[in-house]
Structures are given as C-alpha cells and as structure tokens.
Amino acid sequence: MSSVVSVPGTGAIRALYAGNARAVVARSLQATRSSNWAVVVSGFFEPVFYLLAMGWGLGSFIGDVTLSTGTEVPYAAFIAPGLLAVSAMNGAIYDSTWNVFFKMRFGRLYDAMLATSIGPLDVALGEIVYALLRGGVYAVGFLTVMQVLGLNLAWTAALAIPAVLLVAFGFASVGMAITSFMKTFQQMDWINFVLLPMFLFSATFYPLSVYSEPIQWVIKAFPLWHAVELIRGLTTGALSVAMLGHTAYFLVMIAAGVTLTTTRLRALFLS
Amino acid sequence: MSADVTTDEPAMVTAALGAAVRPRRLGWWYIAEHQLRQMRSYGWTVVMTGIGNPLIYMLGIGLGLAAFLTVPVASGPDGPVDYLWFVAPALLVTAAVSVTTEEFTYTVMGGFRWRRIFWAMNASPVSPHQICTGLIVAVTLRMVFVSTAYYALMVAFGAVGDVATGALLVPVGVLAGLAFGLPLLAFSASLTEDTGQFAMVQRFVFTPLFLFSGTFYPLATLPGWLQWIGWVSPIWHGSEVGRTLSYGAGSDSWPIGAHLAVLVVLAAVGWVIARRIFVGRLR
Amino acid sequence: MSQPVISARGLTKRFGDFTAVAGIDFEVPPGESFGLLGPNGAGKSTTMRMIGAVSQRTAGDLRVVGLDPDTHGPEIRSQLGVVPQEDNLDAELRVRENLIVYGRYFGIPRSVCATRADELLSFAQLEDKAKAKVDDLSGGMKRRLTIARALINEPRILMLDEPTTGLDPQARHVLWDRLFRLKERGTTLVLTTHYMDEAEQLCDRLIVVDKGQIMAEGSPAALIRQYSTREVVELRFGSDRNASAAEQLAGLAERLEVLPDRVLLYTDDGERLLERVAHAGLHPTTSLVRRSSLEDVFLRLTGRSLIE
Numbered sequence: 001m002s003s004v005v006s007v008p009g010t011g012a013i014r015a016l017y018a019g020n021a022r023a024v025v026a027r028s029l030q031a032t033r034s035s036n037w038a039v040v041v042s043g044f045f046e047p048v049f050y051l052l053a054m055g056w057g058l059g060s061f062i063g064d065v066t067l068s069t070g071t072e073v074p075y076a077a078f079i080a081p082g083l084l085a086v087s088a089m090n091g092a093i094y095d096s097t098w099n100v101f102f103k104m105r106f107g108r109l110y111d112a113m114l115a116t117s118i119g120p121l122d123v124a125l126g127e128i129v130y131a132l133l134r135g136g137v138y139a140v141g142f143l144t145v146m147q148v149l150g151l152n153l154a155w156t157a158a159l160a161i162p163a164v165l166l167v168a169f170g171f172a173s174v175g176m177a178i179t180s181f182m183k184t185f186q187q188m189d190w191i192n193f194v195l196l197p198m199f200l201f202s203a204t205f206y207p208l209s210v211y212s213e214p215i216q217w218v219i220k221a222f223p224l225w226h227a228v229e230l231i232r233g234l235t236t237g238a239l240s241v242a243m244l245g246h247t248a249y250f251l252v253m254i255a256a257g258v259t260l261t262t263t264r265l266r267a268l269f270l271s
Numbered sequence: 272m273s274a275d276v277t278t279d280e281p282a283m284v285t286a287a288l289g290a291a292v293r294p295r296r297l298g299w300w301y302i303a304e305h306q307l308r309q310m311r312s313y314g315w316t317v318v319m320t321g322i323g324n325p326l327i328y329m330l331g332i333g334l335g336l337a338a339f340l341t342v343p344v345a346s347g348p349d350g351p352v353d354y355l356w357f358v359a360p361a362l363l364v365t366a367a368v369s370v371t372t373e374e375f376t377y378t379v380m381g382g383f384r385w386r387r388i389f390w391a392m393n394a395s396p397v398s399p400h401q402i403c404t405g406l407i408v409a410v411t412l413r414m415v416f417v418s419t420a421y422y423a424l425m426v427a428f429g430a431v432g433d434v435a436t437g438a439l440l441v442p443v444g445v446l447a448g449l450a451f452g453l454p455l456l457a458f459s460a461s462l463t464e465d466t467g468q469f470a471m472v473q474r475f476v477f478t479p480l481f482l483f484s485g486t487f488y489p490l491a492t493l494p495g496w497l498q499w500i501g502w503v504s505p506i507w508h509g510s511e512v513g514r515t516l517s518y519g520a521g522s523d524s525w526p527i528g529a530h531l532a533v534l535v536v537l538a539a540v541g542w543v544i545a546r547r548i549f550v551g552r553l554r
Numbered sequence: 555m556s557q558p559v560i561s562a563r564g565l566t567k568r569f570g571d572f573t574a575v576a577g578i579d580f581e582v583p584p585g586e587s588f589g590l591l592g593p594n595g596a597g598k599s600t601t602m603r604m605i606g607a608v609s610q611r612t613a614g615d616l617r618v619v620g621l622d623p624d625t626h627g628p629e630i631r632s633q634l635g636v637v638p639q640e641d642n643l644d645a646e647l648r649v650r651e652n653l654i655v656y657g658r659y660f661g662i663p664r665s666v667c668a669t670r671a672d673e674l675l676s677f678a679q680l681e682d683k684a685k686a687k688v689d690d691l692s693g694g695m696k697r698r699l700t701i702a703r704a705l706i707n708e709p710r711i712l713m714l715d716e717p718t719t720g721l722d723p724q725a726r727h728v729l730w731d732r733l734f735r736l737k738e739r740g741t742t743l744v745l746t747t748h749y750m751d752e753a754e755q756l757c758d759r760l761i762v763v764d765k766g767q768i769m770a771e772g773s774p775a776a777l778i779r780q781y782s783t784r785e786v787v788e789l790r791f792g793s794d795r796n797a798s799a800a801e802q803l804a805g806l807a808e809r810l811e812v813l814p815d816r817v818l819l820y821t822d823d824g825e826r827l828l829e830r831v832a833h834a835g836l837h838p839t840t841s842l843v844r845r846s847s848l849e850d851v852f853l854r855l856t857g858r859s860l861i862e
Contacts, residue, residue, distance in 0.1 A: 039467035042474045053482035057492050061344050189316040193323055200331030206339035283557065283633075283710070284620040290632035290707075293661025298628075301658045305644070308655060312646040387642035391703075393608055394636035395659035396628040554608065 016266055017121035024118065024126020025133070040134065043091060044141045047083040051145070054205065055079055065207060068229070069238040077151045081232035082204035084142050084160065085167060088135050089224055090195070092168040095131035096175035097191055101182055120265035128172045135168035136161065146235065154237020163234055163247075167227040170250040173257025174223075180264035198224040223253060294396035302392060302405020303412070306378075310413060317413060321366075325421040328362050329355075329428045345489050347432070348519040359430035360440055360513025361486040363421040364506050367414045367444035371452025372477050374410040376469040379459040382406075389553065399553035403460075403546045410452065411445060418444035432518030440513045447509025450534040451480075453541025460548040480504045485511075491523065508533050557620065559584050559711055559742050560605060564614035567600050567766075574600040576766035577614060584710075587743040589753045589760035591848065593858070597766040598746035599639065602715050605744065607631050619710060632660055635704030639715040641696045643688045649699060650675060650684040657706040667706065674702035678732065694725025698732065705736075712736060714745040718752060730755050750848035762848075762855055769855040774848055781854045782846040783808055785824035789831065789838040790816045799836055806830055811853055820850070 032040050055076030065078040103109040110123055139161050146152050175191075182188055202224040208216050219225050230246035233239055294301070310317055333355045343351030382389035392402050418441040422431075431437040455472065462468060483493060483500040484507035490498055501507035508530040514520075515527050558581040567575040575597040582588045590598040603609035604616060607623035607630040616623055618630045643652050650671050657667035675681050678698040683691060691699065697717065704712060717733070718726040733756055737743055747753050753760055754774045762769040762777070770777055787807070791799040793815060800812045807819035807827060821827045824843030831838070852858075 036467050039470045042471060046474060046478060049479055049482050054487065057488050060492060061340060061342050061488060189313070189319075193319060196324065197327045197331070200327060201335065206336050210335055210338040283559065286710075287619045287621055287626070287629040287633045290660065291626075291629040294632065294659065295628050297661060298659065301661070304658055305655045308651065309644065309646045386645055387638075387640060388644050390638065391642040391644075391656070392659060394606060394631065394634070394638070395656065395707075396632040396661070397659045398628060554610065 016119045016262065016269075017125075018117050018119045019122070020118050021122045021125040021129060024113065024123055025130050027113075028126070028130040029133075043087075043134070044138050046090075047087040047138075047142055048145055050083050051076065051080055051149075055151075067232070067236060067238045068207070068242075069233075069240050071236060071238040073153060073236050073238075074151075076149070077153055077236060078207075078232070079205055080142075080146050080149075080151045081160070081235040082202075082228045084139065084146075084164060084235075085224065085227040085231045086199055086204060087138060087142065088164045088168045089171050089198070089227065091135045091138060092131050092171035093175045093191065093195060095134065096127065096172040097179045097182075098188060100127055100176060100179050101188055114269060120269045121262055124176055124261050124265060128169065128176065131172045132165055132168050136165055139164040143235075152235050154235070156233075156237050156239065157235040160231050160234045163231050166247065166250050166254075167223075167230070170223060170227075170253035170257065173254050173261060175257075177257050177260035177264060180261060180268060198222050202228050204228055223249065226250065291396050295398075298397035298401035299404040299408060302397060302402050303408040304405075305392075306406055306409030307412065310409070317416070321417045321420045322424070324366060325362065325424045329359070329424055329430065332358050332362070333428050333430065345514075346521050347514075348521070352432070352518050353430075355428065355430045356432055356518055357514065358487060359425045359428075360517055361484070361506065361510035363418055363425065363440055363444045364447045364509035364513060365481050365486065366421050367418050367448035367509075368451045368480075368506055369477070370414050370417055371410060371448055371455055372469075372473055374406075374413065375452045375456040376459050376472065377465075378406070379456060380462065380465050380469075383460070383552065384463070384465075389549075393553045399550040400546050402553070403456075403549040407449075407453070407456070407542070407545075411449065414445045414448045415441065418442075418448075433516070437513075437517045439516045443509055443512050443516065446531070446534050446538065447505045450505035450508070450537035450541070451477075453538050453545055455541070457541050457545035457548055460545055460552065480506050489521075505534055505537060556584050558582055558617075559619055560588075560744070561617045562601075562605075562614065563616075565601070565604065565611055565616055566613040567597070567604060567609065568612045573766055575604070578761075578763070578766070578768050580761055580768070580771070582711075582742060582744060584742055585740045587737050587756055587758045588745075589757035590744075590746040590763055591748065591750075591753045591757075591760050591852070592746075592763035593748055593852075596763045598763055599715055601763075602713055602744070602746060606634060606636055606713060632707065633710040635701075635707065635709035635712040637697075637700050637704045637712070637714040637717055639719065641700050643696060643699060643703070645688045647688070648684070649680060649686050649688060649691070652688065652699065653703055653706055656703045660707040662707065670706055670708075674705055677705075677735075678702040679728070692725070694721050694728060697721060697725070697729055701729075701732065709741070711742045711744060714743065716746055716748070718747075718749065726752075750852070753848055762852060764852075764856050770851065777848060777851045778846050780851075782850040783820040784822045784846060785820075786844055786846050786850055787819040787821060787824045787827050787831075788816050788840075788842040788844065789819065789836075790840045791836075791838050799838070802834060802836060803831065806834065809854075818850070818853070820846070 059075035062075040064072045065075055066072050067078070113123055114120065143152065143157060143160060146157070178191070201219050202222060203219070208219060208225070211219070226246040226249045230243050233243045337354040340354050344354055345352055345357040389402055393399060421444070422438065422440050425431050426434055459469070479500060483497055484490070484504040485501050486506065490501040490507060493501070511524060512527055512530045515524065520527070560582040562578060562580050564577045564579065565575060566573070566577045578601070590601060592598050600609065604611050604623065605618055607618065607627040610624060619633045621630055623630055644655065647655060653671035653674060654664065654667045657670060658664065675684055678701060680695060680699060680702070683695065688696065688699070714733070718729055721729065730752070733743065737756070743756065745756060757774060759771070759773050760777070761771045770781065772780065789799070790796070796815070796817050797812055800810060800817050803810060803817060803819065807821045809820040811818040819827055828841060828843065
C-alpha cells in the first residue's frame with residue numbers, strides 16, 4: 001500500500017480505504033457460522049424449487065424451446081440458466097441492500113467498524129466480497145444440480161461460475177450504491193418493484209420473441225436480460241458474439257456502481 | 272367518616288365498572304384500528320404491492336407465458352380454457368397468502384419482542400384474546416384490499432370466465448389467506464426470538480406451496496408422490512374453488528365443499544391455537 | 555379515612571418452585587405516593603404486574619379500586635396508567651398518534667383523545683415534537699411520552715416501574731418534576747425503584763422489599779431515623795487495606811459497614827468522628843461526610859448494597 005501513498009490525489013482514497021476488507025469478510029463468515037448458517041444454506045434451495053416446479057411441471061406442456069441463436073433445447077435446460085442468473089441477482093441485491101441497510105441503520109455495526117482503522121470502502125468491498133462468496137457457492141451448487149439432471153449441455157457450463165460472479169458483482173455494486181441513498185425501510189421496499197418485473201420479463205421463463213420489438217428493446221435495457229443470455233449461452237453451449245456485449249454491460253455496471261458507492265460513502269462517513 | 276366509606280367505595284367501583292364496558296365489547300376493534308394506522312406508515316408499500324404485483328403478473332403471464340404456451344394446459348367443463356383464466360385465481364390466492372407471511376410474522380415478533388407494543392396494549396383494559404383478534408381483523412382487511420385489487424385487474428385483463436360468480440374470489444382469497452396465516456400466526460406468537468425462522472418459513476413452506484400447488488399447471492401433472500403438497504396447501508384449495516367460480520369445475524375436480532372445509536378447518540385450528548398462545552404469553 | 559385504592563393481604567406469587575412474592579401486606583390510600591424499594595429481583599415488578607391485573611396471584615387477597623383482578627381485569631386496568639420499565643411505544647406512529655391510539659384502547663372517543671393528547675403533550679413538554687418520530691426522541695423524552703400515554707385515560711392510579719432507570723441526571727430531574735406535579739393534583743402514584751434518591755424525592759411512604767418480603771415500611775425520613783444514624787462517614791483506604799483499617803476503626807462509630815471499596819461509619823456527628831479517626835492515626839486516601847440515605851437503611855436491613 002505504501003507505494004499508493006506517494007501518488008498525489010490518493011489522500012481521499014486513503015481516508016476511505018485501509019486495505020483491510022478481509023476483516024469485514026471474516027466477520028461476516030464468523031457471523032454466518034455462529035448464527036444464521038441455516039438461512040444462508042436455505043438460499044440454495046429456492047432456484048432448485050423453481051427449476052423442479054417449472055422445468056418439469058410446465059415443461060411437460062412446452063417441450064423444446066428455440067434459443068436466440070436458433071438452437072433447440074429442452075424447456076428445463078432453457079430456464080435453468082435463467083434461474084441461476086436470477087438467484088445471482090437476488091442474492092447480490094439482498095446482501096448489498098437489505099443486509100447492508102439493516103447493519104447500517106439498526107445494527108449500528110458499521111459505526112463500530114468505522115471506529116477502528118477500517119474505512120468505509122473496506123466495509124463496502126468486504127460486504128461485496130462476502131456476497132460474491134455466497135453467490136459463488138450457490139452457483140456451484142446449482143450447476144451441480146443441473147449437471148445431475150443433465151441440463152448442462154456443453155463444457156462451457158463451467159464458465160458459468162465466473163459469469164455468475166460477474167453478474168453478482170454488478171448487481172451488488174449498484175445495489176450498494178442505491179442503498180447508500182436509502183433512509184427508511186419503506187424506501188427499501190421499492191427495490192422489489194424493480195426486481196419482480198425483471199424476474200418475470202427478462203426471458204427467464206419464455207423467450208423474448210413473444211413480445212413486440214419495442215417491448216423487447218425495453219427489456220434489453222435491463223441488466224437481468226444480459227445476465228440470463230450470458231449464462232444461458234454458456235450452459236447450453238449456444239455461444240455468440242453478443243455474449244461479449246453482455247459481459248461488457250456488466251463491466252460498465254461494476255465500474256459505475258463502485259465509483260458511485262465510493263463517492264456516496266465519502267459523503268456519508270467523512271463529511 | 273363512615274359516610275365517606277359508603278359513598279367513596281361505590282363511586283370508585285362504579286367508575287371502573289362503567290369504564291370497562293366499551294373495551295370489553297370493542298377492544299378487538301381498537302387493536303385493529305391501531306394496526307391499520309400502523310400499516311399507513313408503509314401504506315405506499317401496501318398499495319404498490321396490492322396493485323403493482325398483480326399488474327406485473329398479469330402482464331408477465333398473460334402477455335408472455337400464455338402467448339408462448341401453444342398447447343392447452345387446463346380444462347373447464349366446456350373444454351380447454353385460456354391459460355390466464357387458469358393461473359389468475361391461483362395468483363390472487365397467493366397474493367392474499369403472501370400478506371400473512373409479512374403481517375403474521377415480523378409484525379408479531381415486533382409486538383412481543385422488538386417494539387413490545389402488545390405489552391402496552393396488555394396494560395390497557397383490552398384483553399389478550401382481543402389483541403389476537405384485532406391483529407387478525409386488521410390483516411384480514413389488508414387481504415380484502417389486496418384480493419379486491421387483484422380481482423379488478425383480473426377483470427381488466429379478461430382473466431375471469433364469469434365476472435359475477437368470479438367476484439367471490441375475493442372472500443375465497445381471504446379465507447385461503449387465513450387458512451395459511453392463522454397457523455403461521457400461532458407459530459410466530461410462540462417464538463421468543465427470531466433466529467431466521469421466518470426466512471425459513473418463506474423458503475421451505477411458502478415458496479414450495481406456491482410452486483407445487485397446481486399454480487401454473489394442474490396438480491395432476493406432478494408425480495403422485497408430490498401431489499400431497501397440494502392437498503395440504505391452502506393455495507391449492509383456494510385456487511380450485513376460485514377456478515370453479517371463474518369458469519366452472521373440470522371433470523376431475525374435488526367438490527367445492529371439500530376445498531372450503533379444509534380451508535375453514537385450517538383457519539379455525541390456527542385461530543384457536545394462536546388465541547391460546549397470546550393469552551398464555553400475556554398473562 | 556377513605557377506602558384504600560389498593561389493598562393486599564398475604565399477596566403471593568410463585569413461579570414453579572420459585573417464590574417471587576412471599577405473602578406481603580400493604581394498603582395504598584387515594585392520593586398517596588407509594589414506593590416499592592428493593593434490588594433487582596426483589597419481587598417489585600411481579601407485585602406491580604399483579605396490581606396491574608396482568609398476572610394472577612398464587613395466593614392471598616388483592617383489591618384494586620375495590621375490585622378483584624382475577625375477575626375484573628378490564629375494569630381495574632381502565633383505572634390505571636402503566637409506565638413499564640422498558641419503553642414500548644409504537645415507533646411506526648408519530649408522537650401524538652401514539653397517545654391517540656392508546657386512548658382508543660380505553661374506549662375513549664377519538665375527539666376526546668385528540669384534546670387530551672394535546673394537553674398531555676404540553677404537560678410532558680413535547681408540544682413541538684407532536685409530529686416527530688418516536689425513534690428520534692431522546693431517552694428522557696421517550697419516558698415522558700410513555701408517562702403522557704399512561705395518563706390518557708385520566709387514571710386513578712399511575713404505576714411506574716423504575717421510571718428513571720437509564721436516564722441522565724438532568725432528564726431524571728425533569729421527570730421527577732412532572733411526577734411531582736401529578737402528585738400535587740392528587741393522582742395516586744405507585745412506583746418501584748432501586749434508586750434511593752428517587753424514593754426520597756417522590757414517595758410519601760414506601761416498603762422496602764427483598765426476596766419477596768417486606769423488610770420495613772414507613773416514610774423515607776422515618777425509615778432513615780429508625781434504621782440509620784443522622785450522618786455517615788465514608789472512608790477509602792485502597793481496596794486491599796479497607797478490611798484491616800476497619801478493625802482499627804471498630805468502636806469509634808455506632809455501627810460500621812465494610813464494603814469492597816470503602817468503609818462506612820454511622821454516627822450523628824460526622825466531623826467529630828473524622829477528627830477521632832485522624833487521632834487514631836488512620837489516614838484514609840479520601841473521606842466524605844454525608845447525610846444518611848435509604849441506601850444505608852437498605853444496607854442495614856439486608857446487609858447488602860442496593861445496586862450491585
């Protein structure tokens with residue numbers, strides 16, 4: 001870190017960041033181990049229930065689905081990557097919004113942390129890393145289920161793990177930035193009003209082609225659609241150049257989210 | 272001095288006897304009033320979820336999934352029915368049920384433990400069983416609102432067969448909500464601490480009941496060993512009644528009375544137990 | 555003499571094998587300010603809950619406003635104002651709404667609740683906080699709001715369980731002032747406390763409770779007169795020397811108590827005693843002469859300090 005100190009203009013960053021996000025992650029892991037591990041583990045089951053209920057039940061009426069690349073896949077193989085993307089989104093959003101908000105407003109945990117040498121950026125990064133760890137474990141679990149059920153159609157499915165982490169990072173960094181503007185629980189509820197339509201409309205359960213062109217463009221503006229398409233391409237092996245675009249979408253999202261979060265934290269804690 | 276004794280004692284007693292008449296009769300309503308006022312503090316959420324969620328589901332299922340499904344999924348007395356007709360009653364019932372996963376969990380924990388408001392109520396002339404009833408009445412009213420809003424949107428989207436009999440979906444949704452919610456209320460009232468039980472209920476009770484209750488396709492589509500989930504599920508029983516009211520019963524349906532009986536029994540048992548737990552805890 | 559508003563005979567509460575209240579007798583006449591003084595776990599709160607008709611007695615007889623709590627709970631509670639130890643305000647409602655909603659529990663019409671709420675806000679010095687959120691109030695303000703809430707039904711008896719625990723000194727004095735005004739208006743006050751100064755400030759009469767039993771009863775001044783001396787000398791010799799110094803001090807005072815951190819000497823003339831201590835060749839690191847308090851009464855009665 002010492003080399004960073006000499007760079008002019010990094011003083012503000014130094015005040016925010018002590019290079020000790022590890023301590024924040026370690027606390028979260030410890031808290032998980034000692035209190036809410038059952039809740040954390042249970043998060044794995046949610047997409048599995050959806051996969052079984054929709055993939056098998058509804059799938060029996062649907063048969064095969066044509067992907068955007070023209071490939072035909074069974075319905076369960078179609079929605080499984082969609083559910084994986086959704087769970088990455090939900091997990092990351094939950095951890096970066098509700099969880100952070102609760103700690104900030106009620107647990108007063110951050111006040112205690114910030115009284116030590118730890119800076120707000122350590123807290124932000126620590127929480128995001130913890131969220132990613134959780135998301136990564138869920139992703140591995142869900143991909144294992146998919147493998148057992150024969151829903152991974154290509155070796156590229158293994159790449160879905162880094163893809164899920166990328167997606168989760170994107171949602172978590174933006175989620176945290178949004179949380180830093182929130183003042184009441186009621187405002188937090190609004191987040192659900194953005195998540196629910198994304199969940200239902202982003203080609204999770206049926207292809208985008210059922211919609212007219214203008215509606216398709218609206219949906220394509222939202223991040224979940226990019227996540228679904230990216231992960232679906234990898235698990236079904238229907239690769240395309242568009243996937244680079246989806247990746248780029250999330251890289252931009254991460255950059256914007258982290259920048260905004262840092263700015264906000266500086267305003268909140270160091271004013 | 273003796274005059275003092277004879278006049279003073281009855282005055283004190285008479286005042287007390289008179290002051291308790293109204294609370295003894297209407298205490299439950301005062302509690303409901305309080306709970307409704309509390310809901311106003313998150314009134315926007317109540318209204319937005321009440322109207323926003325059905326709107327999104329109607330659009331997502333009606334314009335999306337229904338358009339994508341080319342084969343008929345379910346049938347009424349006159350053959351295959353529109354997919355949206357089939358799904359909409361289940362969604363309405365689920366919306367009513369999901370109100371209770373919030374109001375009969377965190378609100379109860381708040382009343383007993385976090386904010387301790389039930390203890391404040393308890394010190395007033397209102398009695399513990401009235402606190403329990405008042406809470407139920409307030410939540411029922413919220414469910415009435417949610418179900419009514421849902422039904423209005425269903426009609427707007429043409430998701431109902433017979434609009435007149437279909438209107439009974441509102442009370443059916445509320446009944447299903449109570450059939451799920453009152454046993455949940457009893458459970459919540461018995462907890463002294465939240466160590467994630469509510470999240471577990473959401474995940475391992477509510478979500479599976481929602482997904483495996485013949486919500487998106489007939490229960491018979493599921494393998495036999497999973498169909499019991501529907502039989503114990505207020506969502507399935509409520510949905511089946513709702514479908515019958517909307518477009519008539521399919522050939523393999525249970526009689527409507529059987530569904531209603533299950534719902535009534537679940538709600539009644541939950542209510543009796545919840546009441547007992549409230550009284551036991553506050554006395 | 556008027557009929558007592560509360561009378562207890564052999565009042566007993568057992569939880570399984572544990573006896574929280576072991577057959578106590580007392581009466582509270584109207585308009586009196588009556589205190590239950592004792593350490594944590596003495597049975598004060600249990601007694602309050604029985605008077606408040608929210609906990610059934612195991613044995614004995616209890617009458618509140620002339621009625622039996624077992625059969626007339628709602629009637630009795632309609633005449634009480636209860637200020638619990640832990641605030642239980644509704645944080646989702648605004649300050650004024652808290653009063654109105656609570657008044658409704660008593661079946662009071664909404665318009666009457668509203669008028670009384672405004673009066674009580676002014677009494678509690680919270681007029682400018684009427685629209686504030688409960689969570690934004692200070693500890694002292696929350697307490698005053700809780701007291702205002704307890705007064706919404708114009709209660710015959712106001713019951714306060716540890717009213718000033720956790721408040722800073724200034725907030726305590728503000729609160730005492732408000733309670734004193736209520737007392738002047740003739741409201742019967744029943745309060746528990748483990749603070750001596752509070753009991754001395756507010757109570758006309760009190761019972762000292764320990765392990766579910768009444769150890770003594772009387773006005774604060776009478777209790778001090780009966781169980782203590784006029785003055786107390788507090789000497790500190792350093793924690794490891796107190797005990798040995800106490801041996802040398804024996805005989806100098808009427809009575810002597812050795813606490814872990816200090817030695818207490820009971821006498822009617824503190825200054826003279828101090829001189830004699832110096833003559834005896836003892837040199838405490840600090841010394842203090844003060845008037846006897848209920849703390850000393852409690853120490854005398856139980857051999858224990860009240861706040862441990």
